[in-house]
Amino acid sequence: MKKSLVFISLLIVFVGTQFAAFSQQQRFPKPEFESGYTQPVTSMPVPSSGMFALLDVLVLIAALSLITWFILKKRSRTGVVAVSIFSILYFGFFREGCVCSVGSVQNVVLALFNPGYHIPLSALAFFVIPLAYTLFFGRTFCAGVCPLGAVQDVFLMRPVTLKKWLQKALGLIPYIYLGLSILYAATATDFIICRYDPFVGIFRFNATFFMFAIGAAFLLISIFIARPYCRFFCPYGVILNLVSRVSKNHLTITPSNCIQCKLCESSCPLDAINKPVEVKQMEDKRSATRRFILLSLIIPALMVVGGWTGANFHENLAKVNSKVRLADEMLHFDSKTMNESLEIVGFRTSGKPVKQLYLEASEIVKQFYYGGWILGAFIGLIIGLALSGLSTYRYREDYTPDKGNCVSCARCLKYCPVEKD
Structure with missing residues (x-):
């Protein structure tokens, strides 16, 4: 009830x-979520927003x-x-x-x-x-x-x-x-x-x-x-x-x-209650030692594989960056068969050298390469720790x-x- x-x-x-929102003027301009809008960097808030x-x-x-x-x-x-x-x-x-x-x-x-x-x-x-x-x-x-x-x-x-x-x-x-x-x-x-x-x-x-x-x-x-x-x-x-x-x-x-x-055993909808674990359910020392050695080998291997995979996908990840995407579009642009996009027109209007754009985009792609390694290794570590958690037994007396x-x-x-x- x-x-x-x-x-x-x-x-x-x-x-x-909702009714009130449509009947009153918005206090702040509404940002767009799917038009490529990027929030400007704020160095100092205006007084009203500061309050x-x-x-x-x-x-x-x-x-x-x-x-x-x-x-x-x-x-x-x-x-x-x-x-x-x-x-x-x-x-x-x-x-x-x-x-x-x-x-x-x-x-x-x-x-x-x-x-x-x-x-x-x-x-x-x-x-x-x-x-x-x-x-x-x-x-x-x-x-x-x-x-x-x-x-x-x-x-x-x-x-x-x-x-x-x-x-x-x-x-x-x-x-x-x-x-x-x-x-x-x-x-x-x-x-x-x-x-x-x-x-x-x-x-x-x-x-x-x-x-x-x-x-x-x-x-x-x-x-x-x-x-x-x-x-x-x-x-x-x-x-x-x-x-x-x-x-x-x-x-x-x-x-x-x-x-x-x-009574509380099934009360948590998130399944975040640890139930008691009896001593007889715990693994013996030999089994625990074997599992520890195995995980010590598997987790670093997962990190290396994950890092290598992330590094190999770094160019795909980098294409989300607008500057990298523009450089790629400029590189493959064919004036005979293609029309200039608004992004290309805007870049040409700025008067910025194309070479500088390529250098900046190349530096960003390099950042994504190292970032891809770190991201992949991090995911590999998390997967390894998750596997470790599935096979770990902790003695508990209470809920x-x-x-x-x-x-x-x-x-x-x-x-x-x-x-x-």
């Missing part, structure tokens, strides 16, 4: 906000503090839902999905590799602050402060559990996506996370049919599969996953000692959250009959 009311309320808010940026950071801190209190102290799923709806309304529809912690990964990478780029302080804050909270309290940002995760969580009605092997396979996609986004940001090619964000176009009411269809598909899938974008696509989630593993004050299923009632994959949504808390001491 409560879920249905939340779902209906969200739809009403969505329709109402909004400060407000955004303060609201982010307040929302993170509040939801962390709801999760760890009050142990309240209702409080998490309330903050989730607020985040959808404020960070989603009101602030139109920007500044976004997920997309801020690219701003940070570009600032590290391009000295001429001055990262907005708000983007840096949105990158660092959720990481700081995650380090101490787990992924409370994902629980309901991130509008992308919150909107999926609210839509979850009939959760189904995926097979373990399928979760592992799909779980590799965010690492690949993170690697690609870092590569394209480091080479100043594109911000692919922002360009292909499935929900930001909906938040801004300007999505193309293709992107609207993708966003709608994610929301429909979210009714049955918990947080499909967060689990199987979000690149920022990869970083939060790693940081959360060492979090000291992470959410616990039981407020006291586990009594092994097993505990998987700190990396748990998003602290607090759905499991109501299943525990143990009272707080």
Whole structure:
């Protein structure tokens, strides 16, 4: 009943906000997502946007503090839902999905590799602050402060559990996506996370049919599969996953000692609860040693194969860069049989020497060659570690959250009959 009311309320808010958006003038120009538009470098924000940026950071801190209190102290799923709806309304529809912690990964990478780029302080804050909270309290940002995760969580009605092997396979996609986004940001090619964000176009009411269809598909899938974008696509989630593993004050299923009632066993829609492992299920030392030696050989081999594969595809990856694409078009242009594109006309009008364009494009392709090696080796490492995780047994006495994959949504808390001491 409560879920249905939340779902209906969200739809009403969505329709109402859409009507208001069409009846009022937009505060900011709407960026295009499929026309090759590239966001300009911002060296200093204008005063009005600076005020909004400060407000955004303060609201982010307040929302993170509040939801962390709801999760760890009050142990309240209702409080998490309330903050989730607020985040959808404020960070989603009101602030139109920007500044976004997920997309801020690219701003940070570009600032590290391009000295001429001055990262907005708000983007840096949105990158660092959720990481700081995650380090101490787990992924409370994902629980309901991130509008992308919150909107999926609210839509979850009939959760189904995926097979373990399928979760592992799909779980590799965010690492690949993170690697690609870092590569394209480091080479100043594109911000692919922002360009292909499935929900930001909906938040801004300007999505193309293709992107609207993708966003709608994610929301429909979210009714049955918990947080499909967060689990199987979000690149920022990869970083939060790693940081959360060492979090000291992470959410616990039981407020006291586990009594092994097993009521929480199937309560997590993300399948992020570690079940007890008996001693007799653990492997012997000889088997563990053999497996360790085998993985010590397989993981480096996977990294070398992955790096070699990435390096061989570097030219294809580089063609996403507009300068490389223009150089390739100029190189293969035949004035007798082909008409000049707008890009070629614009380049000729600039008066820039073609030789200089080729040199710049060649340097970018070289960057992609080394980047392809690193990206491929990284993916090979992730695959090797995933194989290692499938064959690793850890002795556990209680039902505990998987700190990396748990998003602290607090759905499991109501299943525990143990009272707080």
